[in-house]
Amino acid sequence: MLFSFINPAFVLSGLLVGFLVGQTGVGGGSLMTPLLVLVFGIHPTSAVGTDLLFASLTKVAGTGVHGFNRTIDWRITRLMAYGSVPATGLMLWAISQGNITSPGAARAITLTLGAMLLLTSMSLLFRARFVAALGPIVARLSPTQADRATIFIGFMLGALVTLTSVGAGALGVTALLLLYPRHKVSVIVGSDIAHAVPITMLAGLGHWWLGSVDGMLLISLLCGSIPGVIMGSALSARLPEPTTRIVLAVTLIVVGTRLFL
Numbered sequence: 001m002l003f004s005f006i007n008p009a010f011v012l013s014g015l016l017v018g019f020l021v022g023q024t025g026v027g028g029g030s031l032m033t034p035l036l037v038l039v040f041g042i043h044p045t046s047a048v049g050t051d052l053l054f055a056s057l058t059k060v061a062g063t064g065v066h067g068f069n070r071t072i073d074w075r076i077t078r079l080m081a082y083g084s085v086p087a088t089g090l091m092l093w094a095i096s097q098g099n100i101t102s103p104g105a106a107r108a109i110t111l112t113l114g115a116m117l118l119l120t121s122m123s124l125l126f127r128a129r130f131v132a133a134l135g136p137i138v139a140r141l142s143p144t145q146a147d148r149a150t151i152f153i154g155f156m157l158g159a160l161v162t163l164t165s166v167g168a169g170a171l172g173v174t175a176l177l178l179l180y181p182r183h184k185v186s187v188i189v190g191s192d193i194a195h196a197v198p199i200t201m202l203a204g205l206g207h208w209w210l211g212s213v214d215g216m217l218l219i220s221l222l223c224g225s226i227p228g229v230i231m232g233s234a235l236s237a238r239l240p241e242p243t244t245r246i247v248l249a250v251t252l253i254v255v256g257t258r259l260f261l
Helices: 010-025 032-039 045-068 074-096 105-123 127-139 143-164 170-179 185-210 214-233 242-261
Strands: none
Touching: 010 032, 010 045, 010 185, 010 214, 032 045, 032 074, 032 105, 032 242, 045 105, 045 185, 045 214, 074 143, 074 185, 105 127, 105 143, 105 170, 105 242, 127 170, 143 170, 143 185, 170 185
């Protein structure tokens, strides 16, 4: 009976998004949430809640592959979690105080999601310029200041991801490249994916408790995303990333603009 509820369109969507997550660290919320809202007509609140659990379970698989390939800096992951986990809890509490299924809440989430997608696309397109411009300033930070900055980045990501399911990928990777320019991109991506697991899991469970998760939709998405993220993670250190990043950024600009209309 379970397989009769699995939607092939959702499975294919999960496969494509999972592959992008594994390869670039981006796509879990940036693509899946607007895809659910704009293409499949899912309510924004349900799309965010379902996508958060989808992202957490997908990134567990990605973390396993990156861990096997030794492309995770667990110290960075831990520092970000010091900020993101409390922020996730605070944002869930704030969300629980209102009516998340109301038309006003749906519109607010849609607009915030659109803004986050445009910001994410800018970080993808101009990542090298951001790093070049701010790199000298960040280089002057002491180890203690860099640790505090990493925790602060985690705090901001935790709040944004809980509200919109977007931000853990492109924004997190861009910020980490600024703070840790000597790390390989594959290590930054792996560390960011590993960090996303606890905040998306916590936020997703919070949304489940609030009633904004579609269980059958989640199963269909995972049937595609788990093999997709494994393939993408395994190839992350071998495939050229710039082309994928540019295509993804342009897609996010189009989708983000559409959410404002």
